Amino acid sequence: MRNGPSSDDTMSGSVAGALDGILVADFSRVLAGPYLTMLLGDLGATVIKVESPEGDQTRGWGPPWRDGETTYFRGVNRNKRSIVLDLKKAEDQALARELALRADVLVENLLPGRMKSFGLDYAALQPANPGLVYCSLSGFGSQPRGARLPGFDLVAQAAGGLMSITGSAEGTPMKVGVAVVDVLCGLHGGMGVLAALAARASHGRGQLVEVNLLASTLSGLANQAAAFLMAGEVPGRLGNAHPSVVPYEVFEVADGDVVIAAGTERQFRQLCSVLDLGELLGDERFATNVARVQNRVLLRKILCDRLAGFTRAEATEALSAAGVPVGPVNDIADAFKLARDLDLEMLWRIDGIDHVRSPFFLSENAPTPRSGAPSLDADGADLREWLSAEHFPGTGGPGASGPRPAHP
Incomplete structure (x- = not known):
């Protein structure tokens, strides 16, 4: 099992992370979920990234590339371990369930209903792991009419009204230059996860956290949404100008x-x-x-x-x-x-590659980089061994409730 990168320029750090001891089962892919789980990893959580045999789609979203991997994938998947599980196979479903039952947090952004088809939805897991914080990210929510809609950032920017206020007044609607709705959704999901962990510390129970791209877009519209809801005004495009402040x-x-x-x-x-x-x-x-x-x-x-x-x-x-x-x-x-x-330390060098550092500056539990983005199934053998062991002290075997074995 990897304990972290071997490069001298990676700050493995001796300061305890704010989320040390938290195990995250990451079933997400592309951007919103991986960004969320990367930030949890930066804060000290142990993040196990579950990938299909083909891997996260962003492994192929190049150029640009760095050392054989896309910079897109590298940019949001540090501080994680990778295991390939084919959830169409019963034996891998069993391993995925075992991981979920040991986890403090599970994050997924598969199409609505897919986790249920694998027996990995919240309702199936909660009785055996009542402390689980289960974060489900989707495009347009889990209700029937929204669940069938495609969950891509560009679609959410368009359908959520953001493009209608972006661009010049004389031009066509424009998207923002980065997948900002995915990032917002990841941040909102992360806040929901942290709130649920704080609540669990009080009452001992986990809960389901649901966030979707449309809700994050509408929330992120802030004053523009308020103009419509409170004054009945539908904002339009003003280029780089502000609707309410000049200059x-x-x-x-x-x-x-x-x-x-x-x-x-x-x-x-x-x-x-x-x-x-x-x-x-x-x-x-x-x-x-x-x-x-x-x-x-x-x-x-x-x-x-x-x-x-x-x-x-x-x-x-x-x-x-x-x-x-x-x-x-x-x-x-x-x-x-x-x-x-400005003397802002915004770079982490991990295994010789520069990353944007975590944006959190905590005085007591500073985020630290421990490893770069893993290659596909980099930790698969060790994680399979850990998940497949038949008995653990204090448990009835894989899938049983009770004290969980130590993190891998």
């Missing part, structure tokens, strides 16, 4: 673009001071945010004309010094450089 968008400068987010009256006054536009403060068309929203086109032209004389560095430095929220429009390479310049 709050992208502006072109001499050598690129910056964003300015003057969300308070003080910040607008400071913006006008830096740009030598003090006359705007006495103009009733721009005296309040409400007035600026109504006259956004004119105000934008005035600001663009003045900002054209600044470089990105000049605009960022001058406005930041005045307390105006501003930032350059970076590409991803620039973004990582910015993190370095």
Whole structure:
């Protein structure tokens, strides 16, 4: 059994993880579920990734590649162990059930009904493992009409209204540049799992946690959803502008673009001071945010004309010094450089490969990298042996309730 990577540049760490001792059975694939379980692994949980003989689909979603594996798969599957189980075979179903009965948490995002067909749904497992926190992720929920719909991020962005507010007013609806709904769903699922574990600590029982892409999209729409629900307004596309705050968008400068987010009256006054536009403060068309929203086109032209004389560095430095929220429009390479310049440690080097570090900065139980993404069935032999042992102290054998054997 792997105890972790052998590379010297992997920080296996001596600090106890916040989720040390938690065993996660990961039946998920692609992004939402794997992202969720990776974060649990970063926090110290032992994550066992169950894959079909073909492996997680993202193993083939390249280019780009790194050392024979797609960067997509590597990016969301560190701190996990891999076992191949063909759930169509009775013997592998039995091993999968044994894993589920030993687990504290199970995460799955198979098509609704598939886990039930394998005898691995919550109702089938809960009597034998009443402490199990079972997290089920889907596209559009588990009810009959939603269960049949395809659960892909792009579909959820479209059907959930996100694309209708993304892109220029004159253009076509656009998707966000990353599978943001999958990421949101993974985060929401992770919050549900942690809440259920906290509740279990109080009353001793696990529970079913259900999250779906549509619900995560609607929740993530935040103020845009509130505009519809509370005021009856259906938001549209405004490009990079904000529907309720002006100026709050992208502006072109001499050598690129910056964003300015003057969300308070003080910040607008400071913006006008830096740009030598003090006359705007006495103009009733721009005296309040409400007035600026109504006259956004004119105000934008005035600001663009003045900002054209600044470089990105000049605009960022001058406005930041005045307390105006501003930032350059970076590409991803620039973004990582910015993190370095700000002394944010956003990289983990694992087995010689850089990863985005866990975004959690905990003062007592810091997340740590222990291993990179596993090759397919990398731990299969050891895990099969562990799951197939006939008797364990305090148990009646595989599948029995009672104290669980130690983690592999």
